[in-house]
Amino acid sequence: MYDHCIIGGGIVGLAVAMALQERVPGAKVIVLEKEEELARHQTGHNSGVIHAGIYYAPGTLKAKLCREGAEATKQFCRENRIPFETCGKLLVATSKAEMRRMEALEDRAQCNGIDFTRLTIGQLRADEPNIAGMGALLVHSTGIVDYALVCRAMAKRIVDRGGEIIRGKEVLAILEHEKGVRVQTSAVVVEARRLVACAGLQSDRIALMAGMKIDHRIVPFRGEYYSLPASKAKVTQRLIYPIPDPDLPFLGIHLTRTIDGGMTVGPNAVLGFSREGYAKGSFSPRDVYSMATFSGFWKMARKNWRSAVLEFANSASRTRYLTECQKYCPSLTISDLQNPQAGIRAQAVMADGTLVHDFLFKQTDRMLHVCNAPSPAATSAIPIGRMIVDRLLDRDDGTSDAIPAQAEA
């Protein structure tokens, strides 16, 4: 009998396993991952940004965990000799409306205790000659890293401390009983006192499989990127972001330096027709059926059809995609958009059609399901793991919940 079984070898599952071993040295911990490699889904397909935490409503868990997570991630990288760089990022306003939104963001950054500098047009031009805008916020502590490498180091630490990680075995059935949880995989049956499910794009299916009552479903949103050619890899020193639309949980197409010396542009946020199909045009009848039979999907579609149509159009046409990027980086040309690739976000949508911006957790006596872990959950994974463990073990001790069932993020 294991003490704790964790489903999902993405960064959240691994951070939970590490936190369990930190809090209860010697605990028997097992991680089950369906892919042959760790970090094959969201964690291995993200922008690789260590976010500072500027965007999130002050006082919320997301704001707090992102700030703590950025520090914890950098510290973990130092301890494990994982390359990272604190290159800073610019949030660039390119219209009067964006200038107004930028001012609101400035207030938020102040409340969140984020170190930033406001740049005028002239200062922006001096800081980044290839970037055009009416003004910008420079966030000093934003960094870049390869989260797949972070996961590899986490896995090593877990195994060095006596934990087990089983790859290539999909969880097919879950039964919660009086003494624990029985987890059936494609090869073995695992018995554990507690289960933590961190299954990302499959998290609603895992929750339903475990008999949880949930009123949300995962809707996949593709984030499509291009790589810039080597000649443009130094077009900026910092990361360049647009001012985000506060109604949407996505940050807009940005220019991102990668830790291996490259530069990507993206991601957009276009509705996906396959949760794990990365090639353009991927279509999974099962995933489409799940969406089409969920009333919340249609309510969301009705509320957001304008931005959905725009995203589809920008996705279908490289020229339109380029126009978005040229708003702040006019020197980019169509031939710079090379090597298209994609990540897929697991976005929880409630039955009333609301997109869940927050982290969402559901718990029973012996299980905790991470139902929504959107960006910046890679940055925040280490404190998220500790918070989940506090909640699990506090429940063991009979003390009160450490986090609300649906935490504002």
Ligand SMILES: Cc1cc2nc3c(=O)[nH]c(=O)nc-3n(C[C@H](O)[C@H](O)[C@H](O)COP(=O)(O)OP(=O)(O)OC[C@H]3O[C@@H](n4cnc5c(N)ncnc54)[C@H](O)[C@@H]3O)c2cc1C
């Ligand atoms: C395009 C994109 C850009 C992003 N950019 C950033 C960024 O720059 N910074 C940031 O902080 N965050 C970013 N994020 C968000 C971040 O990547 C995610 O929030 C984070 O990786 C979520 O981690 P996870 O472990 O919950 O999910 P995942 O990484 O998706 O891991 C879930 C795991 O569960 C496994 N699994 C599922 N079902 C089963 C089963 N039945 N049996 C066994 N295993 C199973 C999967 O195979 C998978 O490995 C981005 C996300 C995307 C998609």
